[in-house]
Amino acid sequence: xxxxxxxxxxxxxxxxxxxxxxxxxxxxxxxxxxxxxxxxxxxxxxxxxxxxxxxxxxxxxxxxxxxxxxxxxxxxxxxxxxxxxxxxxxxxxxxxxxxxxxxxxxxxxxxxxxxxxxxxxxxxxxxxxxxxxxxxxxxxxxxxxxxxxxxxxxxxxxxxxxxxxxxxxxxxxxxxxxxxxxx
Numbered sequence: 001x002x003x004x005x006x007x008x009x010x011x012x013x014x015x016x017x018x019x020x021x022x023x024x025x026x027x028x029x030x031x032x033x034x035x036x037x038x039x040x041x042x043x044x045x046x047x048x049x050x051x052x053x054x055x056x057x058x059x060x061x062x063x064x065x066x067x068x069x070x071x072x073x074x075x076x077x078x079x080x081x082x083x084x085x086x087x088x089x090x091x092x093x094x095x096x097x098x099x100x101x102x103x104x105x106x107x108x109x110x111x112x113x114x115x116x117x118x119x120x121x122x123x124x125x126x127x128x129x130x131x132x133x134x135x136x137x138x139x140x141x142x143x144x145x146x147x148x149x150x151x152x153x154x155x156x157x158x159x160x161x162x163x164x165x166x167x168x169x170x171x172x173x174x175x176x177x178x179x180x181x182x183x
Contacts, residue, residue, distance in 0.1 A: 016041040021062045029102030060114035066097045067118030071125040095169045098156040105156030
């Protein structure tokens with residue numbers, strides 16, 4: 001995605017940083033040195049920090065398309081799933097996509113506040129589903145979106161080293177939903 005108002009060379013550097021970050025985050029996790037990202041992108045560290053002032057901003061940009069996809073898939077499922085199942089699927093997909101980079105889960109709450117289109121979409125969709133499930137009497141009224149993000153982070157951390165995370169995530173999301181259901 002081309003960012004509005006960037007010079008061609010600045011956009012090229014931004015894309016090189018994102019490609020390098022994606023490669024390194026996949027290889028070694030979200031805790032990789034930002035100096036290493038800049039070196040792999042063949043840009044100076046100052047260039048990296050001008051585009052991405054924090055690690056979380058870089059993680060948010062690198063996760064943007066995944067987060068947009070999760071939100072879009074969730075909205076597309078609206079007509080075909082009941083609310084409880086829609087929330088379950090959203091949480092599972094978010095946890096799976098948060099587990100893509102080792103250590104991303106530890107900063108998910110901060111990452112999704114970075115204001116990228118993907119972060120905004122995840123937040124809006126999560127809040128929408130939570131509000132709908134609460135209005136329908138499925139999920140307790142005292143559960144906040146921040147609570148949901150904390151638990152999704154915990155689930156993602158729990159499966160970071162798991163060889164088959166999808167089934168473990170599904171089990172942990174079921175446990176979460178059992179705990180927040182209206183009795």
